[in-house]
Amino acid sequence: MAQAETKVLTAHVPLPLADKVDLLAARLERSRGWVIKQALSAWVDQEEERSRLTRNAMADVKAGHVIDHQAVQAWADSLDTDNPLPAPVVP
Numbered sequence: 197m198a199q200a201e202t203k204v205l206t207a208h209v210p211l212p213l214a215d216k217v218d219l220l221a222a223r224l225e226r227s228r229g230w231v232i233k234q235a236l237s238a239w240v241d242q243e244e245e246r247s248r249l250t251r252n253a254m255a256d257v258k259a260g261h262v263i264d265h266q267a268v269q270a271w272a273d274s275l276d277t278d279n280p281l282p283a284p285v286v287p
Contacts, residue, residue, distance in 0.1 A: 261286050 209217075221231045256262065267284040274281040 256286075 217228055217231050217235075221228045224231065263284045263286055271281045271284050
């Protein structure tokens with residue numbers, strides 16, 4: 197199986213973080229590089245998802261698919277009463 201091309205990246209990290217990476221690598225019986233690659237991959241995926249969700253949210257706002265702040269506030273204020281309001285819905 198052919199390996200994907202790679203590129204070496206260098207970063208300065210605080211010593212306590214580097215120590216945690218080393219401990220994790222030892223516990224998992226993996227290399228430091230493997231741990232860093234897993235962490236970086238997960239972070240990039242998370243940031244891509246955050247960006248996608250933000251773009252979707254901004255499209256909803258632009259299309260007017262929002263709930264009025266006062267309606268949300270009234271609902272939230274009613275939650276600790278004997279007769280809470282139903283949750284507001286997007287029109």
